[in-house]
Each structure stands twice: as structure tokens, then as C-alpha cells.
Amino acid sequence: MQNKKNTISANGTQEKENATNGGMQSSQLMKLFENELKDIFWAEKALTKAIPKMIKNATSTELVEALTAHLEETKQQVERLVEVFTIIDKKAIAKKCEAMDGLIKEAGEIMEFCEAGAMCDAGIISAAQKVEHYEIASYGTLRQFASTLGLSDVVSLLETTLEEEKEADARLTEVAESAINVEAAEMEMA
Ligand SMILES: [Fe+2]
Secondary structure, eight states, X not given: OTTHHHHHHHHOSHHXXXXXXXXXXXXXXHHHHHHHHHHHHHHHHHHHHHHHHHHHHOOOHHHHXXXXXXXXXXXXXXXXXXXXXXXXXXXXXXXXXXXXXXHXXXXXXXXXXXXXXXXXXXXXXXXXXXXXXXXHHXXXXXXXXXXXXXXXXXXXHHHHHHHHHHHHHHHHHHHIIIIIHHHHHHHHHO
């Protein structure tokens, strides 16, 4: 963006600017947006199956409540994405998100590795926060793409989900700070 003026004056045309300045046509941005949308759609659907396993392995009431609330939100987020596909007039297709698949696999390994109780709770929080941060990055990007594409209805749907992800992350931090990490450390020292 900083080179934009120079590039335009040097080349004269918008087309050349795109080629030399890394600029992107809206059709290309739309393709990228759709691709990212399919990725997060897969991720959210996978999470509706993964979060119940975390709930099953969690001990702390606060953690169970936080995860249960976010499971319900996640189901709504899947529906919200279907709405986005409808608005842009594309089929709601999920494309495997390798990153989320890896994060979910790691969560499974942590739950196997940790002892039940405070240690496992702390492990679940760490895995769940990695998931939230991936989602925050994805929805932040998607919202920006949608805004650049002028899709205001889509922006507000994505914004709603982005806020939910941020709140879920903050709530997990609170749960960790309130008790679980302290308990896990005390168990370690005992
Ligand atoms: Fe989500």
C-alpha cells in the first residue's frame, strides 16, 4: 500500500499496479474469501464433535460450564456460516482445515497424557485457547476480506462470531487464573 502512489505514477495503469504492487482484483479476493470460509466451516463443524470430548474429560465446574456454553455458540456459528454462504450465493461446502485437525488431535493427545483432575483441566484450557486463537485469526481475516468486498451483511455476521470467540478465550483465561493452574501446580509440588 505504501508504494501505491509510486507504482501508479511509474506504470500509469491500474492493471500494472496490481501486477507490480501485489494488488488484488476483487474476483481474486472473493476466491480467497470463499476458500477461507470453507476452511473455517470445516473447523467449526469439527469442533462441534471435539468440544464434547473436552467436556467429558473436564473436572472443574467452571470449565465444564465455559465449554458447554461455547459448544452451543459453536453450533450457532456453523449456522451463521451457512448464512454467509447463502448471502454470497455459494454452496456451503466444508474443506478440511489441516490446522484445526492438528489442534484437535493435539487436544486428544493432551487429554490422554494428563492425569484426570486439575492437570487435565489445565491441558484442556491450553488446547482450547489455541483453537480460539486460530479462530480469532481466521474470523478477523474473513471480516476484513468481507469489508473490502463491500459485503456489509456478511461483515456483521462474522463480527458476531469473532466477538464470541474473543469472549470464549477470555473466559478460559479467567477459569485458568481462578483455580485450575494453581491446583495443578499444587498437585505437582505435593
Ligand atoms: Fe468457533
